[in-house]
Each structure stands twice: as structure tokens, then as C-alpha cells.
Amino acid sequence: MSELMEKAKLLKQASYETAMLSEEEKNLGLEQIADALLANTDFILQENSKDMEAGTLAGFAPPLLDRLQLTKERIQQMADGVRQLVQLKDPVGETTEEWTIENGLTIQTVRVPLGVIGMVYEARPNVTVDAAALCLKAGNAVLLRGSSSAAHSNIALVKVMRAALQSSPVPEEALQLLEDTSRETAAEMFQLNEYLDVLIPRGGAGLIQTVIKQATVPVLETGVGNCHIYIDESAQKEMAIAIAENAKLHRPSVCNAAESLLIHEEWPHREELLRTLHEKDVELRGSANLTQQFSFIKQAEQEDWRTEFLAPVLAVKTVEDVKEAISHIQTYGTKHSEAIVSETADNVQAFFRAIDAAVLYHNASTRFTDGEQFGYGAEIGISTQKLHARGPMGLRAITTVKSLVKGTGQIRN
CATH class of the missing domain: 3.40.309.10 (Aldehyde Dehydrogenase; Chain A, domain 2)
Incomplete structure (x- = not known):
């Protein structure tokens, strides 16, 4: 079984568990992640230095190297961002509408997790933490697929976060990193409808358009910023x-x-x-x-x-x-x-x-235009499309709704 299929199956099962977690249980997992990021700063920086060295040798432009680089201050910011999410109200279970129709049926729409989210992104290791924390807070499981240029950093960050979840109610299987960064595996991921509920690409125009054109899984489109x-x-x-x-x-x-x-x-x-x-x-x-x-x-x-x-x-x-x-x-x-x-x-x-x-x-x-600046804690991306979500996408943007209908024996004539 391929790495992608093995992790996709684990994520699907884990998503049923994360959907049932209470706000307190999810917050405990996030607190453990924030603590672990700080406790493992030296290890994370050591692995990030490998990516930085490879990027420098490959002739990466300064803006790309800036996005790739981690520092103690940036790791502290990531941990702070996770803790900010802890302070935010959990959107799952929130009633968005409620009404009673003529025959006495009461209809209620409530927020629920999207399920399994596939994140596809380029050389920004901070997205690894932001996406993981946001998805878990909203009761989702998440498959992270970063770029090869940040491979060491992403593996280190996910290793630290998964280890932290072992001592929390949040299943560590709900957080997975696709270490195979080949285009062939990415193309397979984009069409994994049986296991993924939504894809969110975050990066340059080329990446975003590739996902949009190749995916059969629904895409929450983020856009470039001219x-x-x-x-x-x-x-x-x-x-x-x-x-x-x-x-x-x-x-x-x-x-x-x-x-x-x-x-x-x-x-x-x-x-x-x-x-x-x-x-x-x-x-x-x-x-x-x-x-x-x-x-x-x-x-x-x-x-x-x-x-x-x-x-x-x-x-x-x-x-x-x-x-x-x-x-x-x-x-x-x-x-x-x-x-x-x-x-x-x-x-x-x-x-x-x-x-x-x-x-x-x-x-x-x-x-x-930033999720943290808008009061969302972190952000999963900035949507420039018009369906489902637009602008900085925080916790509510990675939930959906379902209708709960309560009756007293009504049947349709």
C-alpha cells in the first residue's frame, strides 16, 4: 500500500473521532502542540537549516528563502498563534439558524467539521503548523503536502506535533504529512475523493492552477495577490x-x-x-x-x-x-x-x-488581510473565490453545516 493510501485511510477513520471531540479536548491538544514547538525549537531549527542550505545552493531568490526560513522568533510566533486558537470559540455545534415550519417540524442548522482536509502548499513551514492547528480546532483531520524545498522542516514540525498529541485526547492519526512530494503522488492525492473532503492549495499561481485543473476533490481556492x-x-x-x-x-x-x-x-x-x-x-x-x-x-x-x-x-x-x-x-x-x-x-x-x-x-x-489581524487566530489561507468562503479563512471557513429536523410523528402527504 502506498504512503498516500495508508495515511488517507488513517485520516478518514480519525476524522470520525475528531468530529466528536469537545472544545476542551481539542484545546488540550493544541496547548500540547504549542508547548512542544517551543520545547523542540533547537531540533526544528536544525532541520530547517538543512532546507535553507539546500535552497541557497539551488539559488533560491531572497523572498523564497525568507518564506522558508525559521527562527526562534518565528517558532515563538507559531506557538503563540496556536494558543490564540485555544482562546477562540469552537465553531463546531454552533446553531446558525432555527425555525419551525407550518406542520410543526423544527429545523435547525448547525456547524460541523468538513472532515478530511488536504493542504497543498509551497515553501512556508509556518503553514504546516497553522493548517494543522486550525483543522484540529475545527474538528477536522488534515493531510499536509508541502514542497520538497521544505521537506526537512515539515517532517520535523509534524513529528513534534504528533508526539505532542499522544498525551492528549486528539488522535495523532488526525495529523499526517505526505512525505512523498512527487508530482505523480500529488496528482493522485488531488483525485482521492473517497478519502478527502476538500483540497486547499496555498502558494503561487502555478500551484493553485495545477490543483484547480487536476483535482476532482472539491477545491477551496486561495489566490495570488496583485x-x-x-x-x-x-x-x-x-x-x-x-x-x-x-x-x-x-x-x-x-x-x-x-x-x-x-x-x-x-x-x-x-x-x-x-x-x-x-x-x-x-x-x-x-x-x-x-x-x-x-x-x-x-x-x-x-x-x-x-x-x-x-x-x-x-x-x-x-x-x-x-x-x-x-x-x-x-x-x-x-x-x-x-x-x-x-x-x-x-x-x-x-x-x-x-x-x-x-x-x-x-x-x-x-x-x-491576514487571519490573525482579522481576529481569526491563524488562517488556512486567503480565499479570492466567491463560493463557501472569501477573504482570510479562519475556523468557520473550514466547517460546513448540517440540518437537524425534529418532529412529533409528521409524515408527508
């Missing part, structure tokens, strides 16, 4: 500069970082903003009028307007008004996160009504 900041004519200078700088540079390698900057042609502080970004080592790629005005701006290629750089690179363009900004975003945006910096209420309203995206911001950085 996020825009639009600086309106009425934008306050200090606020606009701070938001643009934060959205691009706070952490350039993540999906909620800004990749394009649109500036109203009459905004008087354009030069100061562009020079500020340039002086902070942001590579600016702009439209022809900007390259003519500023020698430090490179000519943008057509593809730059739709690229998720995940690096200190920013596409910049001047626009005539909010309508042109909206049109540009509608053409090149990925329905992730978009922001307007403005003091004109009508323009903000137009932006909010016209832009189709999971999260829209007024006078704030796109960097807040």
Missing part, C-alpha cells in the same frame, strides 16, 4: 506615503503586499512618494510619462501590471481619476486586496462599490 494602492487627489501626504511604504516593504514576500501603485495625476506629493520608495531600495517600474520625469524609474513591461512580484519591486502609474484607477484594477487585479487613500467620500464609495475583491481598504495598508 494588490493595488490608489492614491487619490485628496490623499493626505504623510498618510499616503506611510501606507504605500508599509504595504510594499513591511514584508514584500507575502500575498497581501502591494504590487502596484496608482497615483492621481494631480496629487501634489507624487515626487516625494516615489523618491521615498526609491531611497528605500524599491525597484520602480513605471509608465512612459514617469520614466521621462524620473531617471530612477524603469520602463514597465505589459506583464508588470499583472505580476505578483513578492519582492521589493513595484509597478507605478499615474491615472486621471478614480474611474481610471478602478478600470486598471478591474483589468489587472486578482480579487485579493485593494486600497484607496482618499479624503473624498464619493470616490471611496465608488471604489468600494466597483472593485470586486475579497478585501477593500480605505486609508489603510493591504497588509492587514
Whole structure:
């Protein structure tokens, strides 16, 4: 029996057990995981260093190495994230609706786990912990399939977490890592309808599209982030500069970082903003009028307007008004996160009504599109689709509902 089939069968059986756990039992398992992550920090860092060494030798770009790297601080953050989930209310069992129909039947919908979740993700070991903790808190079992570039880190993290679950009511079989990272096994996983209830891909556009196109298992789609900041004519200078700088540079390698900057042609502080970004080592790629005005701006290629750089690179363009900004975003945006910096209420309203995206911001950085920032604890991913869940997906997004119907002997005529 293959590794995939063996673990899939264990997960299916374990999902029946996790669905029956109480909130207190699941929280105990999560507390054990948080403690174990900290107690085994040296071991985890030792294994992560193997991935970092291999990635460096393979010539990984700095943003990819940043996503791959673990530090004591990042492991502490992962443990803190797990503990935050402990403090959140368990969604399982929550009544979402209740009503009585004319014949006296009482109908109630309650939240229940999805079952077995397959997580497919790239070189971000923190996702291993976030996904495991979220799935277990919501009563699910989870099959993790990370990339080969993070193999040592993922194996170490799952080993630590499974060992921690042995002294808790949560079955360790509910947490499995697919160590075989071959494309052939991944393709088999994507069609394992008998054992998996849903797939969640998290990574670049290539990975997400591969899962969507190959999977027969239902997919909860997460999306890439070609996020825009639009600086309106009425934008306050200090606020606009701070938001643009934060959205691009706070952490350039993540999906909620800004990749394009649109500036109203009459905004008087354009030069100061562009020079500020340039002086902070942001590579600016702009439209022809900007390259003519500023020698430090490179000519943008057509593809730059739709690229998720995940690096200190920013596409910049001047626009005539909010309508042109909206049109540009509608053409090149990925329905992730978009922001307007403005003091004109009508323009903000137009932006909010016209832009189709999971999260829209007024006078704030796109960097807040994050499950923890939204109060969800951790997140399983950021959905840019419209079915089931949209935006940062926390605990409720990885549950579904079932209807409980109570009668007094009713039969249908």
C-alpha cells in the first residue's frame, strides 16, 4: 500500500473521532502542540537549516528563502498563534439558524467539521503548523503536502506535533504529512475523493492552477495577490506615503503586499512618494510619462501590471481619476486586496462599490488581510473565490453545516 493510501485511510477513520471531540479536548491538544514547538525549537531549527542550505545552493531568490526560513522568533510566533486558537470559540455545534415550519417540524442548522482536509502548499513551514492547528480546532483531520524545498522542516514540525498529541485526547492519526512530494503522488492525492473532503492549495499561481485543473476533490481556492494602492487627489501626504511604504516593504514576500501603485495625476506629493520608495531600495517600474520625469524609474513591461512580484519591486502609474484607477484594477487585479487613500467620500464609495475583491481598504495598508489581524487566530489561507468562503479563512471557513429536523410523528402527504 502506498504512503498516500495508508495515511488517507488513517485520516478518514480519525476524522470520525475528531468530529466528536469537545472544545476542551481539542484545546488540550493544541496547548500540547504549542508547548512542544517551543520545547523542540533547537531540533526544528536544525532541520530547517538543512532546507535553507539546500535552497541557497539551488539559488533560491531572497523572498523564497525568507518564506522558508525559521527562527526562534518565528517558532515563538507559531506557538503563540496556536494558543490564540485555544482562546477562540469552537465553531463546531454552533446553531446558525432555527425555525419551525407550518406542520410543526423544527429545523435547525448547525456547524460541523468538513472532515478530511488536504493542504497543498509551497515553501512556508509556518503553514504546516497553522493548517494543522486550525483543522484540529475545527474538528477536522488534515493531510499536509508541502514542497520538497521544505521537506526537512515539515517532517520535523509534524513529528513534534504528533508526539505532542499522544498525551492528549486528539488522535495523532488526525495529523499526517505526505512525505512523498512527487508530482505523480500529488496528482493522485488531488483525485482521492473517497478519502478527502476538500483540497486547499496555498502558494503561487502555478500551484493553485495545477490543483484547480487536476483535482476532482472539491477545491477551496486561495489566490495570488496583485494588490493595488490608489492614491487619490485628496490623499493626505504623510498618510499616503506611510501606507504605500508599509504595504510594499513591511514584508514584500507575502500575498497581501502591494504590487502596484496608482497615483492621481494631480496629487501634489507624487515626487516625494516615489523618491521615498526609491531611497528605500524599491525597484520602480513605471509608465512612459514617469520614466521621462524620473531617471530612477524603469520602463514597465505589459506583464508588470499583472505580476505578483513578492519582492521589493513595484509597478507605478499615474491615472486621471478614480474611474481610471478602478478600470486598471478591474483589468489587472486578482480579487485579493485593494486600497484607496482618499479624503473624498464619493470616490471611496465608488471604489468600494466597483472593485470586486475579497478585501477593500480605505486609508489603510493591504497588509492587514491576514487571519490573525482579522481576529481569526491563524488562517488556512486567503480565499479570492466567491463560493463557501472569501477573504482570510479562519475556523468557520473550514466547517460546513448540517440540518437537524425534529418532529412529533409528521409524515408527508
